[in-house]
Amino acid sequence: MFGKYGLVLKNASYLTLFEVMRMVMPFIALPYLFRVVGEERYGTVVFAQAIAALFTLFINFGLDISAVREVSIHRNNPQRLNRIFSSVILIKSTLAIIVSLVLALMIRLIPALGAISTLLTFAFLSCLSDIWLPVWYYQGRENMKVLTIVRFTSIAFYTCAIFLFIRRAEDYPLIALLQSLGLILSAAISCGYIFLHDRIRLCLPPMSQLRRTFLDSIPFFASRASLAVNTYMAKIMSGIYLTGAEVAAFDVAQKVINGALVPIQMLNQALYPNLSRSRDQAMLPSLLRVVGLLIAGITVVFFTLADPIVRILSHGELTEAASLLRLLCLFLFCSGFSVFFGTSVLVAFGRQRPFNVSVICSTAALLLCYLVMIYFHLSSIYLYALALIVAEIVVLSYRAFFARRYGLI
Numbered sequence: 136m137f138g139k140y141g142l143v144l145k146n147a148s149y150l151t152l153f154e155v156m157r158m159v160m161p162f163i164a165l166p167y168l169f170r171v172v173g174e175e176r177y178g179t180v181v182f183a184q185a186i187a188a189l190f191t192l193f194i195n196f197g198l199d200i201s202a203v204r205e206v207s208i209h210r211n212n213p214q215r216l217n218r219i220f221s222s223v224i225l226i227k228s229t230l231a232i233i234v235s236l237v238l239a240l241m242i243r244l245i246p247a248l249g250a251i252s253t254l255l256t257f258a259f260l261s262c263l264s265d266i267w268l269p270v271w272y273y274q275g276r277e278n279m280k281v282l283t284i285v286r287f288t289s290i291a292f293y294t295c296a297i298f299l300f301i302r303r304a305e306d307y308p309l310i311a312l313l314q315s316l317g318l319i320l321s322a323a324i325s326c327g328y329i330f331l332h333d334r335i336r337l338c339l340p341p342m343s344q345l346r347r348t349f350l351d352s353i354p355f356f357a358s359r360a361s362l363a364v365n366t367y368m369a370k371i372m373s374g375i376y377l378t379g380a381e382v383a384a385f386d387v388a389q390k391v392i393n394g395a396l397v398p399i400q401m402l403n404q405a406l407y408p409n410l411s412r413s414r415d416q417a418m419l420p421s422l423l424r425v426v427g428l429l430i431a432g433i434t435v436v437f438f439t440l441a442d443p444i445v446r447i448l449s450h451g452e453l454t455e456a457a458s459l460l461r462l463l464c465l466f467l468f469c470s471g472f473s474v475f476f477g478t479s480v481l482v483a484f485g486r487q488r489p490f491n492v493s494v495i496c497s498t499a500a501l502l503l504c505y506l507v508m509i510y511f512h513l514s515s516i517y518l519y520a521l522a523l524i525v526a527e528i529v530v531l532s533y534r535a536f537f538a539r540r541y542g543l544i
Contacts (some may be wrong), residue, residue: 162390164297166450168310169383174452176307178379180258181386183251184311185370187258190234191265192363197355198223198348199271200482204411205348206275213334220272220329222340222348227266234262257312264318267326274404281328289321354491361498365526369519372505376514384456385516387449392463395437399429399471403479410483419480419544430471438464455516462520469527476534480543493533501526 168177202223209215238259242252273282296313300306329335340348369389373382406422437444438461445457473493481490504522508514538544 162394162448164294165387165448167298168301169450169452171301172304172307172310174383174449175379176304177310178374178382178386179251180254180307180310181370181382182374182379183254183258184261184314185367185374186248186255187261187311188367189363189371190238190259191262192356192360193234194227194230194262194265195356195359196226196230196349197352197357197359198227200355200359201351202271202348203275203407205351206272207277207411210276216333217336217338218340218344219348220269220335221338222344223269223271224266224337225340226345226349226352231262231266235259254308254311257308257315260312260315261318264315264322266322268318268322269325269329272329273325274407276333277405279405281332282325285321285325285328288324289317292320293317354487357491357495359494361494364498365494365501365523368501368505369516369523372514372519373516377516380453381455381516383449384453384459385519387445387453387456388459388463388520391437391444391448391460392467395433395467396470396474398433399426400474402426403474403477406479407483410479414484416484416543422479423475423544426471426475430468433471434464434468437467459516459520462517463523466520466524466527469524469531473527473531473534476531476538476544480538481534481541484541484543486537486541486543489534489537493530493537496533497526497530500529 172180202219205219206216209219238255242248242255248255270282273279293314293316296317297310300309300313366389369385370382373385410418441457441460441464445453445460449456477490477493481487501522504518504525508518508522535544
């Protein structure tokens with residue numbers, strides 16, 4: 136078992152380490168940030184970053200999924216890799232120009248956004264890293280070691296810079312700037328390695344290659360758009376209707392849940408390129424049992440330790456986040472299984488349509504919940520959390536149904 140899937144386990148380990156660092160190191164600075172800038176200003180930063188994240192979605196445009204498969208298939212063909220890499224970079228760069236113009240127009244026309252224009256600009260700089268940080272390339276090559284080292288450098292830079300440059304409450308816009316600079320640093324280093332070590336060369340791809348790369352990403356964009364709405368709309372809604380402190384509480388609880396999901400997400404990211412090539416269906420039942428035990432264990436741990444986790448991370452400022460974290464443990468349980476049924480089962484075995492439709496259906500359910508709340512003037516971070524749980528149950532039910540229908544599980 137280990138001999139056959141040794142590469143998968145190795146990459147899963149690197150991916151897990153990578154994500155743990157990405158989650159844990161910013162948590163080191165979180166109590167300090169709450170003490171210096173306060174929960175209200177920190178909540179404003181989270182609000183701006185959530186808006187920037189939605190723009191990032193359009194830059195990635197599903198390419199971070201579709202390109203993985205292309206790189207995995209043509210990993211031993213340097214000429215094809217050059218064209219694939221160049222196509223993705225060119226498409227993302229074009230989309231980034233369009234998106235930046237849209238953001239500039241929104242800042243000019245919407246007073247609420249104009250009031251935090253500097254903060255939004257700093258947060259939007261992180262989008263540059265999404266052009267040049269080729270996580271998809273390393274996944275396709277099944278070589279996550281280099282990316283892990285690079286991102287450690289980036290996150291260490293951000294964490295150390297927080298303590299060096301955030302000294303007063305008025306420094307809060309620098310939180311977004313420092314995070315963006317750290318991401319840009321990791322993008323520059325990782326691309327440098329690809330050019331020097333893998334000898335990838337930028338070229339002008341033929342129009343047919345650009346067209347195919349763009350069209351292949353469209354179905355994944357739909358699912359990614361829905362996923363981004365599911366992830367960030369609660370923060371945006373909280374920023375519009377609630378206080379900055381409540382946005383901060385939701386952000387802390389969601390960050391913890393995202394950290395809890397890291398092991399299963401990384402296992403799936405490592406499995407995806409391998410299963411895409413091998414189509415080893417016999418592996419899926421045993422993987423489902425392992426995933427189930429892992430999810431159950433993680434859910435129990437975080438539900439039990441919700442109070443001390445929140446107390447440590449928020450410097451005792453956001454006790455409300457503990458109850459929210461316990462509620463979101465139900466989201467954690469469902470999300471773990473839905474991730475497995477999505478990439479490792481449906482997409483890896485060529486069933487992209489139910490994968491994409493499931494996320495779109497969940498977003499429809501989520502938006503319906505939001506519309507009901509708006510219509511009846513209901514605003515609460517607990518209601519926003521319940522809406523996320525409903526959306527995740529829809530995803531899980533849809534994917535499990537089709538995995539069973541196609542005889543994959």
